[in-house]
Amino acid sequence: MSAPAREVRDVARAALAWASGRRADFALGEDALAADGQVDRSWKPLGELAQVCATVTRHTPPGDPLHARAADLLAFAWRQTGEGELFLRLQRLEPFATYPLEVYAALAAAGFRHPAYEAATATVARTRGWRLTEQEPTRRLGVLHAEERGGIHRDEPREPALRRTWLGGLPEPWTFERSAGYALTHVVFHLTDWGRAAGGVPGDLTDYLAHWLPPWIDTCLDARMWDLACELLAVAASVPGLPGDTVPDDAWARVAAAQDASGALPEEGDAGDPAAYFAHHYHSTLMAAFAAALTAGQGVPV
Template identity: 70%
Template sequence: MTCTAPPVLPETGAARVGAAALAWLSAHREEFALDAHALSAHGDVDTSWKPLGELAQVCGRVRERTGPADPRHRTAADLLDFAWRQTGEGRLFTALQRLEPFATYPLEVYAAFASAGLRHTGYERAAATVAGTRGWRATEQDPNRRLGVLNSERHSGIPRHGPLAPALRRTWLGALPEPWTFERAAGYTLTHVVFHLTDWGRTPEGVPPDLTGYLGHWLPPWLDTCLEGRAWDLACELTAVAASLPAPPDRALLREAWARLARAQHADGSLPEAGGTEDLPAPSGFRGCYHSTLMAAFAAALTTARLGETGTPAAKAPGTPAPGTPAPVPTAPVPTAPATTRSTPR
């Protein structure tokens, strides 16, 4: 399928990068397909269900944030339908529920589809039964993961098993840490905290004012650090965060980020997770670029939609604190050491 970018905010380069990324994802859709081991007790969730769920999450959001006449919209909708068919239109989630009743990943993957309007009532009934047990409520999870499960419960029609606020304040970002402690694991944690709070960019007002102010100060240097260190995957996630905060994004910041991401993108539309130079691109086999390419498509859709909504005047920096917002913790400068690829679940 040929996918060309519409003339949406061309100064950012985001639409062009996003369209090329979606074209690559469409050309490689079969590599997201579930294999014969997807329901095996020894199957690798990280190479089967996880990529498929990420494809669904991103394509659902791109479809929402682009108009019907936009080629990105059509490609994303087509990929979302492909991913849903891979699950037997939801039937395989019920099988997963029987195999691993207290695993949370089936619900988290299912919620990506449910948030896009694709539902299976039989699975939701089974999941609600398990989610009502003491065992489910007592499952030990990282705070960031708990935020994701709580959000997944909401999308799946299941009453949340606990409040968001305590889980948020136990995350790295929720503690408003010294900004020089930012590194790759913290970076992936903070981006997903924002994704969960904003429902993947749908509700910017979900970010509390103190986090908004903190990110307004420190997100730009963190993003610059990742771009300078050629950590393209994390840079895309941070760019998506910049387009998800309550305050309008800084156009100059995003324009520069997308120019550098465009230079890192391969001619076929793929974006390597990390590395490479303009003269010597990083290798990008499917496993080494599928997530960063997804994140490029996701961040591009949020960027173009958000800038289109905010109009043409110069915007405030992302996350500019509202009057009365506490000032960020005064700390040492952000380190300039390059960020690297992830080490935590995404």
């Protein structure tokens, strides 16, 4: 196994081991259905866990320990939702909220389904109120993707929403900054079904990324913006046709060096405030596993 391949696999293994060891922090609390509940501290982490693990299982063979770890975490996430029952209860409490469908879509991608929830959501999705909810273009693209994954099929094309996003408009490359970076990565994730489907990125966007993704990745690594750097590495691994030198040779070594002994990766810089350890590590650690799995699935031998 080559050194880069070992680094990729080691990053994924350590990151998933950390997530497994911290699964209690991903668990839904008693406020999961509360009107004033903190969605970003409950449903969002669980949804991110499911999203990443669904992709890891897709890009690793069943006999691989990484596959087994990710499948175990997926089963945990599904149990946290009462095997889908909590989605149905959320839908009744907040019929026009999109986040339950977005979390459900991540689990549905791995084969976990709740027919009653899908039927209830499809009913609401037929209303003008649902279709006309104002959303940022990148979020709109994500909701359209979640609808498809959640069993809601409509004729609304993705192209108009895509072309209203930052990436879809092919902006001046020097306008790249943090929020634009996260917007562009999520556009690619929605178009590629979170790295599970090739060919979803139009040719003009692929050409644009071929030119500008390398310096953006290098810039984020230099700035120690580990979370965004890993999202960009995931983009590099999920868009077919990008040059072989899109990713800096030392990118994975730098990510691995930023992980602590437990496998956690800080969002930026070093560990930061111990009191907010989970909040400042869970997303970047999952993104490290996500990018590593996609990179391995792209052809790096593991």
